[in-house]
Amino acid sequence: MLKKLIAAGATVVLLGASGTAWAGKDLDAVKARGLLLCGVSTGVAGFSAPDAQGKWTGIDVDVCRAIAATIFGDSEKVKYVPLSAEQRFTAVQSGEVDLLSRNTTWTLTRDTALGLDFGAVTYYDGQGFMVNKKLGVKSAKELEGATVCVQPGTTTELNLADYFRANKINFKPVVINQLDQIRAAFFSGRCDVFTTDASGLYSIRASNVPAPQTADDFVVLPEIISKEPLAPAFRHGDNQFGDIVRWTQFAMLEAEEYGITSKNVDEMLKSDNPSIKRILGVTPGMGKALGVDEKWVYNIVKQVGNYGEVFERNVGMGSPLKIERGLNALWKNGGAQYAPPIR
Amino acid sequence: MAVETLDSTTRPKVAPWNDPVVRGWVFQIVIVGLVGLLAWFLVTNTLENLARQKIASGYDYLSREAGFEIGDSMIPYSPASTYARAILVGMLNTLKVAVLGIVLSTILGTLIGIGRLSPNWLLSKICEWYVEAFRNVPLLLWLFLFYKLISEAFPGPRQAISLLGSLFLSNRGLYFPVPLADPIHHWMAVGLLVGVVAAFVVKRWAKRRQEATGLPFPTIRAAIALVIGVPLVVWLLGGAPHHMSWPELKGFNFQGGTVIQPEFTALLVGLVIYTSAFIAEIVRSGILALNKGQSEAAMALGLSRAQSMRLVLLPQAMRVIVPPMTSQYLNITKNSSLAIAIGYPDLVAAVNVTINQTGQAIENILIIMAAFLTVSLGISAFMNWYNKRIALRER
Numbered sequence: 001m002l003k004k005l006i007a008a009g010a011t012v013v014l015l016g017a018s019g020t021a022w023a024g025k026d027l028d029a030v031k032a033r034g035l036l037l038c039g040v041s042t043g044v045a046g047f048s049a050p051d052a053q054g055k056w057t058g059i060d061v062d063v064c065r066a067i068a069a070t071i072f073g074d075s076e077k078v079k080y081v082p083l084s085a086e087q088r089f090t091a092v093q094s095g096e097v098d099l100l101s102r103n104t105t106w107t108l109t110r111d112t113a114l115g116l117d118f119g120a121v122t123y124y125d126g127q128g129f130m131v132n133k134k135l136g137v138k139s140a141k142e143l144e145g146a147t148v149c150v151q152p153g154t155t156t157e158l159n160l161a162d163y164f165r166a167n168k169i170n171f172k173p174v175v176i177n178q179l180d181q182i183r184a185a186f187f188s189g190r191c192d193v194f195t196t197d198a199s200g201l202y203s204i205r206a207s208n209v210p211a212p213q214t215a216d217d218f219v220v221l222p223e224i225i226s227k228e229p230l231a232p233a234f235r236h237g238d239n240q241f242g243d244i245v246r247w248t249q250f251a252m253l254e255a256e257e258y259g260i261t262s263k264n265v266d267e268m269l270k271s272d273n274p275s276i277k278r279i280l281g282v283t284p285g286m287g288k289a290l291g292v293d294e295k296w297v298y299n300i301v302k303q304v305g306n307y308g309e310v311f312e313r314n315v316g317m318g319s320p321l322k323i324e325r326g327l328n329a330l331w332k333n334g335g336a337q338y339a340p341p342i343r
Numbered sequence: 344m345a346v347e348t349l350d351s352t353t354r355p356k357v358a359p360w361n362d363p364v365v366r367g368w369v370f371q372i373v374i375v376g377l378v379g380l381l382a383w384f385l386v387t388n389t390l391e392n393l394a395r396q397k398i399a400s401g402y403d404y405l406s407r408e409a410g411f412e413i414g415d416s417m418i419p420y421s422p423a424s425t426y427a428r429a430i431l432v433g434m435l436n437t438l439k440v441a442v443l444g445i446v447l448s449t450i451l452g453t454l455i456g457i458g459r460l461s462p463n464w465l466l467s468k469i470c471e472w473y474v475e476a477f478r479n480v481p482l483l484l485w486l487f488l489f490y491k492l493i494s495e496a497f498p499g500p501r502q503a504i505s506l507l508g509s510l511f512l513s514n515r516g517l518y519f520p521v522p523l524a525d526p527i528h529h530w531m532a533v534g535l536l537v538g539v540v541a542a543f544v545v546k547r548w549a550k551r552r553q554e555a556t557g558l559p560f561p562t563i564r565a566a567i568a569l570v571i572g573v574p575l576v577v578w579l580l581g582g583a584p585h586h587m588s589w590p591e592l593k594g595f596n597f598q599g600g601t602v603i604q605p606e607f608t609a610l611l612v613g614l615v616i617y618t619s620a621f622i623a624e625i626v627r628s629g630i631l632a633l634n635k636g637q638s639e640a641a642m643a644l645g646l647s648r649a650q651s652m653r654l655v656l657l658p659q660a661m662r663v664i665v666p667p668m669t670s671q672y673l674n675i676t677k678n679s680s681l682a683i684a685i686g687y688p689d690l691v692a693a694v695n696v697t698i699n700q701t702g703q704a705i706e707n708i709l710i711i712m713a714a715f716l717t718v719s720l721g722i723s724a725f726m727n728w729y730n731k732r733i734a735l736r737e738r
Contacts, residue, residue, distance in 0.1 A: 181685070185494060188494045189514055
């Protein structure tokens with residue numbers, strides 16, 4: 001027992017010492033634990049939700065898996081912590097999770113006053129409105145006097161108030177914390193309008209409409225009233241951990257740009273293209289610079305996939321959500337997804 | 344063998360570490376010191392960590408614009424108001440539901456408690472089932488049930504159930520007409536106050552007269568007449584202005600009039616029904632604690648059942664009832680924070696949104712705690728004063 005205590009003490013001292021000398025303590029803590037603690041939603045289909053077998057899936061979950069692949073070479077070394085919108089920042093601040101990958105909008109206040117940093121944008125989103133078709137509403141401008149269901153503790157609530165104030169429209173909010181409760185309130189007719197990020201609206205329409213109503217009974221209005229760049233967040237202060245998060249996301253974009261997929265990644269190892277050789281670690285150097293295994297991108301793509309694959313599988317045409325790539329297409333295809341080069 | 348008396352002042356000389364008095368002092372000082380040290384450590388450590396992680400601290404945010412809308416407010420509020428005002432709106436909403444909850448559950452609970460003692464088998468059984476059903480299911484589930492009942496069972500505003508052509512019941516709540524603001528209302532409020540004071544004066548006068556002469560006086564009817572009559576006379580003297588704001592279906596919802604929202608109704612009904620079950624048992628225990636001779640004596644005097652309950656039994660039962668009742672009142676106030684589950688914008692809801700937008704959890708949690716502590720201590724102080732007032736004067 002005493003021996004164990006001394007050993008533990010020594011490890012702590014060593015970790016502390018190495019922490020000041022080399023990397024930040026957050027990355028060291030992740031490595032010492034052998035597990036990435038990833039904060040996710042309590043269930044938003046396509047972004048982070050447990051499937052029928054209880055396995056977490058979604059685009060946000062795949063970001064966690066890719067980062068675990070970068071750090072450990074194994075995308076399964078993640079523990080998912082479901083968090084409500086209100087719990088999420090406290091959970092990162094207090095160290096309950098290492099990474100918050102939970103359809104969270106990157107804003108200045110969150111980046112500064114909350115003591116957080118953000119990675120690259122996982123998904124370019126914007127806030128929209130969903131209404132029952134029966135109301136015959138064609139535009140958000142027609143919503144005078146409407147009752148609006150909204151989840152608290154999000155930028156959604158502020159955008160809603162701002163938009164209606166700017167357009168001089170009166171509304172009454174119904175605010176409930178628990179996602180399933182607010183959804184139930186909307187579908188039971190307590191509210192005329194449900195508002196959240198458009199991706200969330202599609203997600204709810206695809207998987208949460210209670211019978212006898214169907215997805216076709218609801219429309220998402222054309223107005224997008226805000227910019228919602230969804231990005232993973234982590235504690236401010238550990239720069240190396242921040243680099244790993246960002247460059248893992250960039251690597252997934254780079255892989256898509258160079259046509260590296262989970263299916264062909266083994267053949268790509270034999271490619272003559274110098275960029276691909278660098279990305280996949282055939283020409284070493286990139287991994288060392290980032291402080292991880294040289295085969296990091298290979299591990300990400302092999303185990304998780306490139307950005308395009310992840311998108312299509314979770315929210316795109318290969319999923320019930322059927323969301324167009326739109327702004328989330330690569331820059332070459334007219335979208336906003338642009339990664340700095342890996343070199 | 345020497346016999347030591349209790350008041351012997353000369354204690355045998357012992358070493359200080361064996362002296363129980365010295366030891367008692369030392370232990371107390373050490374423990375107080377440790378608690379103080381722990382508190383100091385927690386506070387400084389938190390401040391240090393907040394500073395290190397660059398998390399803002401302090402109460403400056405209270406004067407910033409809140410930016411979010413609140414669905415149910417007793418005072419003027421818009422997204423352009425400050426966080427402080429948003430929290431005040433939440434506070435008032437909590438107080439509204441707590442005060443109404445306390446009044447209604449006291450009335451209902453007393454009726455049920457007395458009903459359970461009724462010689463009528465059916466009435467007493469119904470009251471018994473009421474108590475057992477409502478107090479044995481968690482309050483949160485009752486809230487969910489009542490909220491679901493309202494939002495699922497009632498039609499949308501366009502198919503609202505209309506009562507008398509002016510009350511509208513839908514899943515948006517109960518809309519009803521209210522008089523348009525008029526300066527006479529202020530004077531009517533003054534009239535109401537005068538009426539209440541006059542009612543008290545009449546009550547004292549009637550009591551004294553009855554004690555002196557034995558002549559009864561219809562105090563309750565006179566009091567009601569005063570409380571309602573004085574404002575009514577003021578209204579009539581002011582020319583009886585009767586412009587009303589009528590609820591009208593416009594677009595999505597009713598405009599005009601005023602509304603009792605489903606969230607508020609569900610919360611109030613849930614709190615009242617749940618707490619009244621406990622209060623009923625407290626009232627019953629208070630009455631049963633009385634000597635049987637009291638009710639028999641009252642009957643022997645020729646008092647009716649209602650009179651003996653009101654004049655003889657309840658005043659004495661109060662001595663047993665009031666202390667546990669205080670706990671129930673505190674419970675109502677604290678349980679009102681379950682509002683968050685069904686979306687009633689109470690103090691906790693307003694502060695939670697503030698926490699999420701400012702990131703300043705510690706300051707905001709302190710505000711909630713201070714607010715609930717103030718309200719609860721207020722209720723306690725009042726109930727303790729009342730308890731002392733009705734306590735048996737022992738001579």
